[in-house]
Ligand SMILES: Cc1cc2nc3c(=O)[nH]c(=O)nc-3n(C[C@H](O)[C@H](O)[C@H](O)COP(=O)(O)OP(=O)(O)OC[C@H]3O[C@@H](n4cnc5c(N)ncnc54)[C@H](O)[C@@H]3O)c2cc1C
């Protein structure tokens with residue numbers, strides 16, 4: 001997408017923006033430009049020209065209208081925990097939406113919540129939890145990430161196996177389009193077959209089609225009985241053992257989550273936490289199960305344990321209490337962070353393959369690591385085929401790290417997979433979009449052109465530059 | 469451009485800064501971040517500002533400087549950081565560099581640096597950060613029926629706020645007396661523990677105060693030093709040995725730990741019924757030493773006290789007063805204290821109890837400023853009130 005970015009922004013525009021939101025909520029100070037210059041993991045630092053914290057939809061509509069009239073780039077941002085530079089801006093306006101953090105309506109009868117985009121995931125669940133309800137995505141970043149960012153990325157998380165991803169819960173949206181007009185799409189109902197599904201066009205659009213200003217979410221009852229287990233697969237063939245166990249379990253029941261952590265990552269977790277949070281074995285699998293009755297929970301435990309042991313699991317440890325469960329999940333949440341500490345840069349992959357190919361893609365990643373003499377850690381939402389690999393590297397290794405990343409992505413596509421399961425395309429994965437989508441990328445471009453003819457919405461993301 | 473020479477202390481932290489993966493987990497419980505919302509106010513934002521300063525893509529604007537002083541050193545970000553980074557060490561390093569630059573008149577245009585200088589100067593001149601006269605340090609003893617020996621087993625290190633605001637020093641000494649503890653104080657020869665200069669990056673003043681106080685404590689022959697101020701406690705227990713490069717020759721205790729010793733020896737008997745629903749607020753400096761249970765155990769000993777716990781585990785945990793913030797930006801500090809009081813009110817508490825003079829000051833001014841219907845009570849006052857053998861004064 002060819003983008004026109006007026007940079008630096010003219011003072012007169014900044015004055016008009018300040019009139020819209022108030023002096024207090026707009027900044028061109030370098031402290032703000034620098035502190036918004038990056039997001040999770042990526043080693044790219046780009047400064048916007050101005051940062052704005054709007055309070056409501058009319059303010060956003062006025063800002064976008066002004067930006068469109070003057071062809072100024074505008075990048076929405078929630079908590080900035082996206083991993084591929086999706087929420088950073090090279091020049092133009094960066095809209096920090098965290099000030100819009102109200103829960104506008106909670107309807108416990110219809111089990112629906114309508115929220116502003118800046119509401120933090122765990123804050124929302126704390127409130128809905130009082131009515132026994134739950135928005136069950138559980139991204140590891142849930143203590144900080146926002147509803148808007150989750151919709152922007154179509155985020156998922158640790159319980160996607162049973163509960164699905166953000167898109168499965170979004171019923172309706174209010175969106176400010178690139179010309180500053182405000183649309184509402186979808187209804188607070190559980191299903192509809194009325195016309196094109198525009199709601200899901202915006203879910204996962206990474207801020208490139210409009211600014212989402214209100215989200216209506218379906219909620220589900222929060223299960224009362226939960227348990228978490230660490231299952232150790234110690235043999236050198238641990239990967240096949242673990243995956244065979246997972247395949248067999250999945251054919252009879254759907255646990256809330258099944259996570260896989262490789263040995264390298266287990267060691268890194270224990271090192272950082274300075275206590276043995278996880279056992280150190282060839283492959284560690286985390287099982288999370290949810291039930292509405294204690295008896296049901298016990299049945300699930302028995303089944304999982306029986307199958308795991310049949311496939312050479314030598315130890316399965318169920319958490320004794322909530323405190324231990326929290327510690328187990330803390331270890332998993334730390335997994336993406338700890339293995340890259342002593343590097344200067346990191347390549348973080350978010351591939352997904354059909355689940356029958358999980359062993360093949362993991363073996364391939366391990367082979368690439370050996371061949372290129374790189375340390376590649378692997379953690380994943382194993383049971384849905386979504387594997388994260390982390391390639392930490394220093395400056396002099398960047399070529400081989402990126403070559404390794406390319407090789408893994410090509411293999412993913414060859415196996416019928418997708419380049420990103422939940423983190424989005426952002427800046428980093430643009431180069432693979434053509435490969436994955438082929439002709440349908442043109443249709444995506446056409447949609448983008450209709451909704452954002454001047455290309456002001458989060459420019460430079462998702463789409464590769466068009467060939468002249 | 470690389471600015472390592474300008475920021476030598478920060479440069480020593482380069483590896484920590486690079487280790488930051490910008491996950492923002494540290495933002496989740498940061499009271500400053502919740503209050504101000506801007507990313508530059510969050511711990512992750514500060515880490516990025518520091519990376520910018522070191523690598524030359526960021527400049528030292530007044531807002532950058534202010535952001536670096538907008539921190540209470542509550543340590544919540546350290547607890548939340550998945551990469552195990554000690555952010556407080558990083559934030560202290562830049563404050564040392566900024567202070568040193570200010571001594572070379574290099575930041576003379578910065579209003580915030582001017583304030584920092586003024587506070588440190590006041591401390592150097594009066595040996596307390598409040599600007600009171602050094603000779604008035606023992607004013608709290610007036611009218612007290614307390615004759616202290618020259619040497620004793622325990623030194624009660626009074627601290628500046630308890631000494632000059634009097635009440636807390638009086639309460640503590642009355643409790644110690646009621647419990648027949650063999651204690652004394654350093655009297656007028658005590659000086660500030662150096663907590664403020666430490667957090668404001670003035671290493672020289674902090675070192676001088678540490679040397680001075682340690683010498684006086686040694687002269688007293690005490691085996692134990694007890695403080696009622698968690699700030700003094702943290703300086704004496706953790707920072708002094710680091711500053712002086714050797715292990716302490718005496719044990720340092722917070723008064724809540726000492727009271728537990730008396731409780732376990734069956735010598736602390738709380739009798740009077742008080743009938744109060746309370747929320748206990750953990751002072752940051754005590755949580756850094758895992759002192760959570762001791763004050764709660766004491767509270768549970770007092771008949772009629774109903775302790776309400778904040779099970780949601782999501783609300784701000786800081787009073788907003790630490791790290792020099794109350795002196796540098798009282799408005800921000802008071803807003804943070806207000807949020808904490810709102811938590812107590814939501815829980816249905818009639819009173820917020822704590823055992824830190826700085827927390828008490830922050831909460832008292834917030835309750836007054838925002839007219840909040842809640843009492844702020846020092847745990848030690850409750851203990852004294854309910855002691856069966858207290859001395860009436
Ligand atoms: C340790 C860690 C682990 C993670 N694990 C997972 C995981 O398991 N699964 C997963 O899905 N993600 C994961 N993430 C990535 C990320 O946290 C999530 O995708 C999250 O939903 C992003 O939310 P945010 O508020 O930070 O959004 P941002 O990062 O601020 O934004 C994300 C995208 O949405 C756009 N956007 C933001 N707000 C709006 C809006 N109001 N309107 C339109 N567009 C908008 C942005 O422009 C950007 O493109 C992880 C992150 C971390 C730090």
Ligand code: SF4
Nearest residue numbers: 498539540542543545
């Ligand atoms: S120490 Fe406390 S106030 Fe300072 S950045 Fe960390 S969490 Fe925020």
Ligand code: SF4
Nearest residue numbers: 488489491492494549
């Ligand atoms: S939690 Fe740690 S690694 Fe994550 S942003 Fe904060 S300082 Fe950086």
